[in-house]
Amino acid sequence: MTATVRIPAEILSRYRRFSRFNSPYPAHDAARAIDLYPSGGDGVSPVSGVVRETHTVGCPDRSYAASEDHLIVVELGEEWCRRTGTEPGTVARVLHVAPSVEPGDRVEVGDSLGPMTRSGFFGRWVDDHVHLGFRTPGTDARRASGSLPVDVDASVAAVSWNGTGTVVARGPSHVVLDAPTHPDPGERFAAIASDGGVPLDGGLAHYAGGGAFAAVDAGRAVSLWGTRVGVAGDRGIEWNPIDVTANGDRVTGLSLFAARDRDYGAKVVCPDHEFAVGDRVSVDVVPSDDPIRLGVG
Template sequence: MVTLSEAVVRRYDRFSLYNSPYPAHDAGCAVDLYSGGEVARSPVPGEVLETRTVRCPPKSYAADEDHLVLVDCGDVVARVLHVDPTVEAGERVEVGDPLGKLVRSGFFGQWVDNHVHLGFRKHDQNLRRATGSLPLDLGVAVEGVPWDGTGEVVEAGPTHVQLDSPTADGRGFAAIASDGGVPLDGGLAHYTGGGALAATDGAVSLLDTVVGTADGRDVQWDDVAVWVTDGDGRRVRATGLSLFASQVPFGAKVVFHEGHDLSVGDRLTVSIEPTADPIRLG
């Protein structure tokens, strides 16, 4: 288990261990760190071992190439992705030093904000392969914030809307809570697995519906559908909810991977129901 210290994690506005379809995030073995802006700053100290350029899935809104930066941290090697590096092999970096510019990667869904992906390997592991990172612990507590499923749209992108609720006080990391008060992480339920940012076991429910089963911090989502009802009573199926931990004011993020016609100012009610036809993006 590798622990990323609280001092490091608090340099970032948001993080997610599970909100990804890629196997690098299985069992929370990698973290996506969101800070805003264009500069990617190093989450680790060490010597740059290598930088590599890789091809991305083609997306009209994203770059065709992504990059891998390997940093020797002593006992382990850090794998950093989604950064167009300005550093080279042999350079020493400290926490907070610029690594380069954040990349709008073709590995992202259109609703995904730019971020740094971080995982760790032992020196004798395959450092280039996507899977195989070590279990990762973040040295921060996350508050579970209750939500009744309602809110006003304050941001509307092509494939998502952000609501004005729930809200937190901004004095620490917070995430939408299950009905039992456990902070949740991941793509519910468009990605197969999610996470509980405080260990728990058994059934997990949200908005009065069982949405999955937890084993420690790993959650296997059930087959559920996310629905949105607007102020006129119109009911639209969403792709899912994008769940994460944030230390800045936030609200629920609803994903529509094929687009939507909602607007800023719309009042919405989100509900979750069991379904025989779940949407799975990965």
């Protein structure tokens, strides 16, 4: 058995996107959680087992979000543990889903756990998703810390991008560009690549750390568009002090993730922006003396 929980490719394929690092939660900094993005509004279960408890907590007060979030704890079934090399008795922690299940219910991979909820724990530009983490047998599943490392058993294609594109969708705090284009939508996952061809993950650089969807030697520098953006560590990438710009103006950052859907394109985080659909945008990264860093709350 291994201390790292590896999510099989056939489970990941049920979701249009996933990320291990694109979050301000400390668990994501150390790759001890994964966010899974279903295609619809239901919180699709990535695990099979028996629901042990559900719990409701208050959220930070956000005008765009619900006042409550939810925790669903599932004791993993023997077959799920065997497929993933996980210790029997391990429990899964699922957040951001309003539970339609109750303690004692058995759930299978692909079942609906309930509707996803808009949580005040994540930014306005973040799509609804299922947050998944794991705890060893006998530990307190309600605690915010103590989750096991999470990895994925799936390859992610590295997509080169020159930083330019046209706005095809906009929200109050972000825009989505028509570039880069997905090399094989619906068939495999892809992510924006570094200059060295490493598919990148995380909030660049509005969260302190990010990661990669491929192995990167610790101590290796990572660059994008000719600028050094971070240094790889044991489990992720520590971003350098940089700013992301759009048409020369500083924005909050660039949202990096693995996607398999046809609507894939760069997501630029830019609250109170004035970009309109059809605008041409050029994204760049530059060294900064005062980089934006966001946290929880």
